[in-house]
Amino acid sequence: MAIELYWGSGSPFAWRALLTLEWKQIPYTSKLINFSKGEHKAPGFIAMNPRGKVPVLKDGDVTLYETLAIMNYLDRKQPEPALFGRTPAEAAAIWREISECIYYFDLPAFTVIAPIFFGGVNEKADAMKAAAESLHGELARIEKILTTADWLAGARPSAADIWWYPETMLVERAGVNAAAQPLGLDLGSIAKRYPAIGRWRKRVETQPGCERTYPPHWKQAA
Numbered sequence: 001m002a003i004e005l006y007w008g009s010g011s012p013f014a015w016r017a018l019l020t021l022e023w024k025q026i027p028y029t030s031k032l033i034n035f036s037k038g039e040h041k042a043p044g045f046i047a048m049n050p051r052g053k054v055p056v057l058k059d060g061d062v063t064l065y066e067t068l069a070i071m072n073y074l075d076r077k078q079p080e081p082a083l084f085g086r087t088p089a090e091a092a093a094i095w096r097e098i099s100e101c102i103y104y105f106d107l108p109a110f111t112v113i114a115p116i117f118f119g120g121v122n123e124k125a126d127a128m129k130a131a132a133e134s135l136h137g138e139l140a141r142i143e144k145i146l147t148t149a150d151w152l153a154g155a156r157p158s159a160a161d162i163w164w165y166p167e168t169m170l171v172e173r174a175g176v177n178a179a180a181q182p183l184g185l186d187l188g189s190i191a192k193r194y195p196a197i198g199r200w201r202k203r204v205e206t207q208p209g210c211e212r213t214y215p216p217h218w219k220q221a222a
């Protein structure tokens with residue numbers, strides 16, 4: 001029975017699970033959840049993930065949620081290409097880059113993105129501007145890595161690239177949104193301001209499945 005992946009359009013977490021399947025070329029059945037219909041809160045979905053969040057992966061009797069758990073499961077299930085490193089040093093470098101994103105990028109990213117997409121820009125403008133400064137600091141850090149390296153952690157594409165790519169795309173999408181423009185956050189053209197990140201994104205996009213997994217509703221106007 002094929003693996004099933006429940007995902008939602010625009011979710012960076014779900015995109016990471018999809019990219020892991022694609023990069024490993026593991027066959028799967030795509031189960032696109034409609035957030036606006038509340039499908040992720042329906043009893044059948046809650047039975048798979050009590051938190052009502054995507055992604056969820058089903059592989060026969062195994063049902064998994066939490067993106068890193070899913071990515072690790074897939075890496076164990078099909079070890080090639082190895083996405084979490086082959087040596088202790090490679091694994092550590094990959095986990096460090098994932099941790100950098102989780103602990104230093106996620107919070108300012110959420111602080112900027114949430115009011116843009118869900119409302120409250122006027123009230124939260126000061127916090128958003130401060131968060132955007134933090135994001136620029138973090139983007140400058142990965143720009144520096146990518147100035148001398150093709151991939152974020154080591155010589156090969158890895159889970160670190162899968163982890164960062166969707167989130168930089170989401171931040172940029174928030175940055176071009178009309179609601180963001182009065183704040184001057186300068187997040188709408190990350191590839192232009194950070195050219196090494198721009199070149200890295202193009203490399204990521206040559207890996208399998210990037211276009212196929214691109215959030216469907218992003219293909220419409222921001």
Ligand SMILES: N[C@@H](CCC(=O)N[C@@H](CS)C(=O)NCC(=O)O)C(=O)O
Nearest residue numbers: 011012013052053054055066067068
């Ligand atoms: N820690 C979870 C986060 C997943 C998550 O936040 N998913 C969001 C989409 S980006 C979601 O499903 N939100 C729906 C909701 O919370 O109602 C993971 O790593 O999978």
